[in-house]
Amino acid sequence: xxxxxxxxxxxxxxxxxxxxxxxVIAELAPAGxxxxxxxxADGLVALPGFVDLHTHLREPGxxxxxxxxSGSQAAALGGFTCVHAMANTNPVADTAGVxxxxxxxxxxxxxxxxxxxxxVTVGLGGERxxxxxxxxxxxxxxxxxSDDGKCVHDAVLMRRxxxxxxxxxxxVAQHAQEPRLTExxxxxxxxxxxxxxxxxxxxxxxxxxxxxxxxLAEHVGSWLHVCHVSTAGSVEVIRWAKARGVQVTAEVTPxxxxxxxxxxxxxxxxxxxxxxxxTAADVHALRxxxxxxxxxxxATDHAPHPHEDKDCEWAAAAMGMLGLETAFSxxxxxxxxxxxxxxxxxxxxxxxxPARIGRVRxxxxxxxxxxxxxxxxxxxxxxxxxxxxxxxxxxxxxPYDGMELPGRVVHTVFAGTPTVxxxxxx
Amino acid sequence: MDSSRAHVVLDDADIGRxxxxxxxxxxxxxxxxQSLILLGIPTRGVALAHRxxxxxxxxxxxEVPVGSLDITLYRDDLRLRPARALVPTMIPPGGIxxxxxxxxxxxxxSGRSVRAALDALNDVGRPAAVQxxxxxxxxxxxxxxxxxxxxxxxxxxxxxxxxxxxxxxxxADQVTILGEGx
Amino acid sequence: MKHLLSAAxxxxxxxxxxxxxxxxxxxxTDRSVKKLPTLRGRTVVNLFxxxxxxxxxxxxxxxxxxxxxxxxxAAKGSSVSKGESLKDTALTxxxxxxxxxxxxxxxxxxxxxxxxxxxxxxxxxxxxDGTHEHPTQALLDAFTMRRHLRDGAGDLDGLHVxxxxxxxxxxxxxxxxxLLRTLGAHVTLVAPPTLMPYGVESWPCDVSFDIDQVLPGVxxxxxxxxxxxxxxxxxxxxxxxxxxxxxxxxxxxxxxxAHAIVMHPGPMNRGMEISADVADSSRAVMVEQVANGVSVxxxxxxxxxxxxxxxx
Ligand SMILES: [Zn+2]
Numbered sequence: 001x002x003x004x005x006x007x008x009x010x011x012x013x014x015x016x017x018x019x020x021x022x023x024v025i026a027e028l029a030p031a032g033x034x035x036x037x038x039x040x041a042d043g044l045v046a047l048p049g050f051v052d053l054h055t056h057l058r059e060p061g062x063x064x065x066x067x068x069x070s071g072s073q074a075a076a077l078g079g080f081t082c083v084h085a086m087a088n089t090n091p092v093a094d095t096a097g098v099x100x101x102x103x104x105x106x107x108x109x110x111x112x113x114x115x116x117x118x119x120v121t122v123g124l125g126g127e128r129x130x131x132x133x134x135x136x137x138x139x140x141x142x143x144x145x146s147d148d149g150k151c152v153h154d155a156v157l158m159r160r161x162x163x164x165x166x167x168x169x170x171x172v173a174q175h176a177q178e179p180r181l182t183e184x185x186x187x188x189x190x191x192x193x194x195x196x197x198x199x200x201x202x203x204x205x206x207x208x209x210x211x212x213x214x215x216l217a218e219h220v221g222s223w224l225h226v227c228h229v230s231t232a233g234s235v236e237v238i239r240w241a242k243a244r245g246v247q248v249t250a251e252v253t254p255x256x257x258x259x260x261x262x263x264x265x266x267x268x269x270x271x272x273x274x275x276x277x278x279t280a281a282d283v284h285a286l287r288x289x290x291x292x293x294x295x296x297x298x299a300t301d302h303a304p305h306p307h308e309d310k311d312c313e314w315a316a317a318a319m320g321m322l323g324l325e326t327a328f329s330x331x332x333x334x335x336x337x338x339x340x341x342x343x344x345x346x347x348x349x350x351x352x353x354p355a356r357i358g359r360v361r362x363x364x365x366x367x368x369x370x371x372x373x374x375x376x377x378x379x380x381x382x383x384x385x386x387x388x389x390x391x392x393x394x395x396x397x398x399p400y401d402g403m404e405l406p407g408r409v410v411h412t413v414f415a416g417t418p419t420v421x422x423x424x425x426x
Numbered sequence: 427m428d429s430s431r432a433h434v435v436l437d438d439a440d441i442g443r444x445x446x447x448x449x450x451x452x453x454x455x456x457x458x459x460q461s462l463i464l465l466g467i468p469t470r471g472v473a474l475a476h477r478x479x480x481x482x483x484x485x486x487x488x489e490v491p492v493g494s495l496d497i498t499l500y501r502d503d504l505r506l507r508p509a510r511a512l513v514p515t516m517i518p519p520g521g522i523x524x525x526x527x528x529x530x531x532x533x534x535x536s537g538r539s540v541r542a543a544l545d546a547l548n549d550v551g552r553p554a555a556v557q558x559x560x561x562x563x564x565x566x567x568x569x570x571x572x573x574x575x576x577x578x579x580x581x582x583x584x585x586x587x588x589x590x591x592x593x594x595x596x597x598a599d600q601v602t603i604l605g606e607g608x
Numbered sequence: 609m610k611h612l613l614s615a616a617x618x619x620x621x622x623x624x625x626x627x628x629x630x631x632x633x634x635x636x637t638d639r640s641v642k643k644l645p646t647l648r649g650r651t652v653v654n655l656f657x658x659x660x661x662x663x664x665x666x667x668x669x670x671x672x673x674x675x676x677x678x679x680x681x682a683a684k685g686s687s688v689s690k691g692e693s694l695k696d697t698a699l700t701x702x703x704x705x706x707x708x709x710x711x712x713x714x715x716x717x718x719x720x721x722x723x724x725x726x727x728x729x730x731x732x733x734x735x736x737d738g739t740h741e742h743p744t745q746a747l748l749d750a751f752t753m754r755r756h757l758r759d760g761a762g763d764l765d766g767l768h769v770x771x772x773x774x775x776x777x778x779x780x781x782x783x784x785x786x787l788l789r790t791l792g793a794h795v796t797l798v799a800p801p802t803l804m805p806y807g808v809e810s811w812p813c814d815v816s817f818d819i820d821q822v823l824p825g826v827x828x829x830x831x832x833x834x835x836x837x838x839x840x841x842x843x844x845x846x847x848x849x850x851x852x853x854x855x856x857x858x859x860x861x862x863x864x865x866a867h868a869i870v871m872h873p874g875p876m877n878r879g880m881e882i883s884a885d886v887a888d889s890s891r892a893v894m895v896e897q898v899a900n901g902v903s904v905x906x907x908x909x910x911x912x913x914x915x916x917x918x919x920x
Contacts, residue, residue: 186716191807197716197740197782200806266724267717311725313694315715315738499636499646499674499910509914511625512632545645549636 002036023416049081049374054299061090068105079376094119103140162222181205214241232285251299254330269317304395329405382408438599444577449481491518537571670905716740746783765792773832
């Protein structure tokens with residue numbers, strides 16, 4: 001059986017019919033001529049299905065906040081066909097057993113590729129290396145390793161991890177946060193943190209770790225991935241490292257492309273996130289870096305938290321915000337609408353590059369005949385008001401509740417099968 | 427019909443006459459009493475108290491001490507209105523104990539202000555007697571309170587407003603009624 | 609105004625209204641009758657997640673002098689210490705019908721959250737939150753300065769005030785900088801650079817690391833408590849070095865102009881930031897600060913609650 005995305009515009013270019021058969025793109029036919037079950041996509045834009053390098057699915061351990069299934073649903077509704085499930089679950093994904101469990105749950109959900117991320121150190125403890133090789137050789141075929149939420153701050157351990165993953169073409173994704181400089185830290189350190197009486201989280205705590213790690217990566221000839229870059233200084237360090245030929249890639253979250261620290265003035269923990277919201281100058285630098293390729297990818301850092309962990313005073317609140325179901329709209333608002341990225345370039349940042357970084361062979365293909373049919377069909381002309389209660393995620397901690405955002409994901413096709421049609425799960 | 431039309435009921439000459447009559451009545455009623463005190467209820471009551479004292483002085487040649495009594499903290503309608511700034515309470519030297527205190531207000535209406543003033547007075551001392559002088563009594567009492575000295579009885583309807591202006595505060599003396607056309 | 613969360617909430621006129629009201633209330637309560645009927649039937653809850661007997665008592669006396677019912681809800685010996693959340697506590701207070709909640713909390717912004725999260729309907733008064741603010745302390749400090757240096761009326765235009773000590777962790781300093789500036793005074797913060805907040809250069813005040821240079825030009829000097837524990841976090845090398853460089857002793861007091869007053873929000877660390885002879889000198893107005901605290905807190909409660917619209 002074949003399906004036809006009727007009248008769709010790949011990368012916003014001329015309208016065609018994308019004919020899908022046997023899980024791949026079988027034909028790019030002139031609009032109106034494709035044969036098969038028709039999915040109306042007249043005038044909509046087709047992009048390769050999005051790939052998220054940084055998703056917290058919370059299962060196992062915090063199924064009250066999110067499950068692999070609910071997170072997969074949120075991902076599909078956001079136009080994603082692949083997510084990387086972070087290792088800071090309970091138990092931590094630091095053994096082949098846990099990563100295989102998450103991977104299988106992803107298979108059962110069947111809405112996106114769920115690619116588990118393995119912990120770098122046992123229990124994210126930062127002391128002993130986890131069984132990285134076993135996770136790499138498990139059914140889950142882990143390639144990305146990260147202690148995300150915690151920084152691998154021990155320089156020797158970081159060096160060893162960078163070296164060790166070379167054996168199977170893996171990558172260490174570092175959550176860059178110097179722990180001593182960020183003890184009890186609550187928000188970006190600046191004039192505002194001083195005024196609000198919240199312990200500051202200095203930019204240098206991120207930049208110093210990135211600087212150390214790019215030099216380590218250069219020294220041992222390994223490849224480093226930097227999670228959620230949030231400061232202009234980090235951008236400069238990465239730009240410098242790339243110019244030197246260091247093998248480094250980097251991601252930025254949607255929220256760091258649009259939100260700034262002044263939101264903390266409300267003391268509403270919905271804006272509490274790690275790394276913290278920074279200044280408008282940082283936001284500007286991050287957008288430029290994403291545009292010029294210094295930053296390779298948009299990664300959501302989708303971090304669900306139950307209501308009670310946000311409905312409290314600032315210091316007691318959990319860090320993190322939802323991202324999967326709003327990422328495309330934020331990317332469009334911050335990068336495409338201002339002319340910083342074309343649709344083709346956005347496809348690079350949200351699909352092609354993250355798939356390469358994650359070593360996911362079946363994802364991030366260009367929309368050409370023979371490619372695996374992972375496709376996000378979006379309506380750039382739509383405008384929607386975000387409602388936290390309408391999200392598929394089990395949690396409600398979106399900072400965009402009530403905000404009007406441009407763009408809407410209309411259909412998502414995962415490996416040839418529609419997972420979302422007309423904005424609703426199939 | 428212009429429902430907000432202001433209607434002058436007392437002009438400056440009327441007010442002067444009313445004050446002189448109140449002064450005469452006070453002198454007559456308290457003959458022999460050497461211990462009168464006039465306490466005005468801010469804002470306009472204070473100005474009226476000073477004028478009554480001056481009138482008594484010109485009649486009798488005696489000086490009657492004048493003070494002011496802020497009733498804000500004693501009002502029973504605090505929750506119903508925005509918080510108001512306090513004004514000083516000024517008790518003449520010697521206090522009010524065993525004196526005859528005459529409270530002076532511009533308009534007597536529900537009686538609640540006078541009730542508050544009596545409470546406030548209670549916290550200041552223990553006078554021998556308390557009397558009440560008002561420039562205008564417009565009726566509609568909600569408490570068993572009656573004035574001892576009245577400048578003018580002014581029957582009004584509930585929808586009307588009585589506005590007293592005095593030169594010390596408002597630049598001119600007059601009493602007007604606003605509201606339903608008369 | 610419904611809440612008092614930050615000194616920044618107060619315009620110049622608001623601040624002067626509070627100070628004028630406090631002055632009238634001080635005069636009323638100087639009389640033999642110390643109790644006013646003003647807030648009869650209203651409930652004020654003192655919700656203290658941190659120990660602060662002096663501030664709690666000050667609010668309690670203020671509320672009682674206005675005839676409010678006072679409920680003390682201290683962290684110790686209540687469900688709060690058993691890990692009940694701020695929200696659950698707030699919902700309990702709401703069920704009790706609290707008209708105002710006076711909150712002291714270790715987390716910056718907790719009063720703000722209490723006022724805006726929709727947990728309670730009453731007024732919130734910040735009685736000190738984390739390292740953020742303590743607005744009624746700033747008001748009582750301004751009240752004290754106005755009495756001594758400005759004849760008890762108007763604003764503080766032209767005054768120069770030095771605030772010396774652990775600015776970084778001080779909610780008193782933050783509120784004072786904001787309020788004193790609103791009232792027209794000029795503030796100089798004095799501390800070792802490690803105890804200055806990041807970004808202090810952009811605050812509406814001057815910054816100095818040299819107390820001896822500042823003292824001759826001020827009308828009031830406010831010494832802040834410096835906790836010895838800060839030494840262990842490497843903010844300064846030793847208490848001895850701190851008191852030598854930044855403490856107010858008799859010699860330094862001699863640098864002050866003749867009319868200048870010495871203030872301290874308490875509790876004092878005698879021998880650390882202030883020497884015993886200075887603390888006990890005639891220029892020290894600490895006892896008066898405590899008395900003025902009651903008047904100012906009465907004024908705040910009156911202005912917040914006296915005018916509240918009845919919600920039916
Ligand atoms: Zn992270």
